[in-house]
Amino acid sequence: MQTENAPNPQGPVDHGPAQQYLTFSLGEEIFAMDIRCVREIIQHGQMTMVPLMPEFVRGVINLRGSVVPVIDLQSRFGRNRAQIGKKTCIIIFDTTVADEKVELGLLVESVSEVIDIPLAHVEAAPQFGNSIRREFVHGIGKVGGAFIVILAPERALDINEMAALAEQA
Secondary structure (H helix, E strand, O other): OOOOOOOOOOOOOOOOOEEEEEEEEEOOEEEEEEHHHEEEEEEOOOOEOOOOOOOOEEEEEEEOOEEEEEEEHHHHOOOOOOOOOOOOEEEEEEEEEOOEEEEEEEEEOEEEEEEEEEHHHEEOOOOOOOOOOHHHEEEEEEEOOEEEEEEOHHHHOOHHHHHHHHHHO
16 A cells, blocks of 8 residues: 555556646745746836735835835735845736736745746635635645645736725725
C-alpha cells in the first residue's frame, strides 16, 4: 500500500493539469494568486498619499509614467495596516474594468515563490473559518500538507466596490 510520504518506485505521481500561482505572505498567513494576472513585482518605495481615500488605499506610485494605485491587502481584508519592512513588496497586476485594462499595486509583506498546484488539489473556499470574506477566495490549495488561500483578485480587488468605498470615505 502506497502512503503519501513513501517514495513512489515508479516515479512522480501525475495529479493532472496544474496552475501556477505566486505565493506571498500577509502576517503569518500565506496567500497565492494566479501568476497569469501578475505583471511584475517591485520593491516598496516612494508613494504619494491621496487624500480622502479609504484606509486600504496606501497611495499611488509612478510606474514608468503611469499612475498606479497601491492597495494594502492587509487593510483591504479588514485587518490592521501592513507594517513596512525590508521584504515589503508591491505586486503589480492587471485587471479589467468595463473592457479597459487597469493596473493595480498590492502591498504585501513579502513575496515567496511561484508554485504549481494541481487542479485536483484546489478545493472550494470553506463556508466558515476564514479570516477574509469568502467571495475574495478562489479556493484553498493543498501543498505539501499545508493549505494556501488562493485569492480571486477580480473580486477581492473589485475596482467598482473599492471606488464606492472611496466615495464613502
